[in-house]
Amino acid sequence: MKKTFLTITLALVCAFSFAQVGNTQQPSIQLIRHATLVLNYNGQKILIDPMLSPKGAFGSIRGERQTPLVDLIIPIEDITKNLDLVLVTHTHIDHFDDAAKKALDKSIPLFNQPADKEYFKGTDFRNTTTVDNSIVWNGITITRTYAQHGTGKVLEQMGDASGFVFTAPGQPTIYLVGDAVWTEEIYQNIKKYQPDYIVVNSGGALMPNFDATPIIMDADQTMSLIQESGKAKVIGVHMDAVDHCLTTREVLKKKAKEYNIGSDKLLIPNDGETINL
Structure with missing residues (x-):
């Protein structure tokens, strides 16, 4: 009788443990550079906009300092280990570079925006998906939004970029x-999706001749x-790594101090660094 009870108890414990796999990991965002x-979300490890080149690999955008300005402080093999998904908001070199193309497993699922569909057809990546509007993947709804990459004449040069909203049951809503x-469109997105976290590229980048x-x-x-x-x-990112980003941390x-905005609101x-969500 005792043996039977022990067997049933162990079976229940094992069943509960397996049920929790993928759901016990706290969601987090780690800034690589x-x-x-790296977004850990709903038990999935998602790499966003990988720029993995060493310091100085690109030269200078503004003719001032070699870019990237700093080296990675995390080994590339750790960044790319056990990935479930790569998400590329657009293919400018500071969001998807040759080092990333080389380092990433070519069979990894990779989501991209419609403007980059043809670009990825010309790569060795074999499992790419273009997110036109919204997609459900491993229990996560990923919705694409428009990102206006400048204004006026410089916008014509910059081309299309995208943002993405992540939602899943029991998880915080994240607006990248x-x-x-x-x-105004970003303002309306905030009203529509009511995110718990907003990740903002706050570097104030300027292109030559458009100061x-x-x-x-x-x-x-x-x-x-x-x-x-x-x-x-x-969460403010996209700073202190590329020479045309004049807004530093x-x-x-x-x-933020001038506006009396504290670290409870702006991270x-x-x-x-990893931020637990």
């Missing part, structure tokens, strides 16, 4: 804004977003 993130300036026209949010535009962010915590922190991670 620049806009490269992407390479975008602050627009008055940021192509992504700067400190002032990030403050505008924060003021309309509702319940969401805002210190600049953003100083601006500015360092390279390698």
Whole structure:
């Protein structure tokens, strides 16, 4: 009788343990560098916008400093180990570079925006999916949003970019804004999706000959977003790694202090830092 009871108990414990696999991991975002993130979400490890080149590999965008400005502090093999998905918001070199193409398993599921569909057809990646609007993958709904990568003439040069919203039962809603300036459309997305976290590329990047026209949010535009962010915590990334990003972490922190915005509302991670969600 005791043996039978023990067998049943062990069976129930094992069944419960297996039921919890993939659901016990706390969701988190780790900033690797620049806009490269590892999102642990609904038990999945998702690599976003991998720029994996060593310091100085690209040269300079503004003719000032070699880019990337800093090395990776995490080994590439650790970044790419046990990945479930790669998500590329757009294919500018600081979001998807040759080092990433080389390092990533070519069979890994890779999601991309419609503007980059033909680009990925020309690569060795064998499991690419173009997200036109929304897709459900491993229990996660991933919805694409438009990211306006500048204004006026410089926008014509920058081309299309995208943001993405992640939702899943029992998980926080995350709005990855992407390479975008602050627009009415982003404001409407915040109202529509009511995110718990908003990841903002806050580097205030400027292209040569367009010094008055940021192509992504700067400190002032990030403050505008924060003021309309509702319940969401805002995570500022895309800083201190590419020479045309003039809004640094210190600049953003100083601006937040002027607006009396604390670290309970605006999180500015360092390279390698993980934020538990």
